[in-house]
Amino acid sequence: xxxxxxxxxxxxxDKEPSLSARLRRVHDEWKSLSDQELEEFVLGxxxxxxxxxxxxxxxxxxxxxxxxxxxxxxxDPRLRADAxxxxxxxxxxxxxxxxxxxxxxxxxxxxxxxVVPLSKSGRTKTSPKTDLIVLCANCHRIVHKQRDICLSLNxxxxxxxxx
Ligand SMILES: [Zn+2]
Ligand SMILES: [Zn+2]
Numbered sequence: 001x002x003x004x005x006x007x008x009x010x011x012x013x014d015k016e017p018s019l020s021a022r023l024r025r026v027h028d029e030w031k032s033l034s035d036q037e038l039e040e041f042v043l044g045x046x047x048x049x050x051x052x053x054x055x056x057x058x059x060x061x062x063x064x065x066x067x068x069x070x071x072x073x074x075x076d077p078r079l080r081a082d083a084x085x086x087x088x089x090x091x092x093x094x095x096x097x098x099x100x101x102x103x104x105x106x107x108x109x110x111x112x113x114x115v116v117p118l119s120k121s122g123r124t125k126t127s128p129k130t131d132l133i134v135l136c137a138n139c140h141r142i143v144h145k146q147r148d149i150c151l152s153l154n155x156x157x158x159x160x161x162x163x
Contacts, residue, residue: 033059073118080112082128091136093143093156098136111140117150 030038041058089110090097098106113135114126126132133153135143142159143151157163 029061032061075118076126079126079128079132083112083132083134084110086128087132087134089134091139092133092153093135093139094160094162096136096138110134111137113140113143115152 033041037059044058089099089108091110098109100106102109111134113133114121115131115133118124139156143153143156145151151159154163
């Protein structure tokens with residue numbers, strides 16, 4: 001316990017010992033945590049010491065800025081509108097309708113999915129009728145859940161027993 005009320009390690013001269021690079025990294029990562037969060041973390045380690053789970057749950061810093069460079073496929077917004085005109089706004093996998101569930105705020109909301117991802121097809125002619133489907137946000141995330149694999153509508157429907 002430091003004289004100023006802070007809790008931590010001190011050396012023989014009541015000074016904070018200088019930290020190794022490794023400890024400094026740990027310190028930087030944890031210094032923003034409150035005593036209560038640190039306590040929860042330590043108790044978490046104790047609680048799992050006897051179980052298989054080795055990664056404790058703790059608050060971590062996020063929200064810093066990162067710059068990404070990426071290639072995005074050009075999309076035609078008219079195709080999206082046409083897909084919704086053709087297929088409507090009920091999820092074609094589970095039947096979810098945003099407006100029915102959320103009321104006014106869900107009006108016009110639905111996601112449009114490429115049956116064959118543009119990343120695979122490259123530059124191509126897209127038919128709103130056959131190349132696009134409409135999915136709710138949950139179903140859309142699930143068809144893209146596996147990296148590099150995209151579930152077909154029928155595969156997804158069979159997973160949720162709608163076929
Ligand atoms: Zn759905
Ligand atoms: Zn998609």
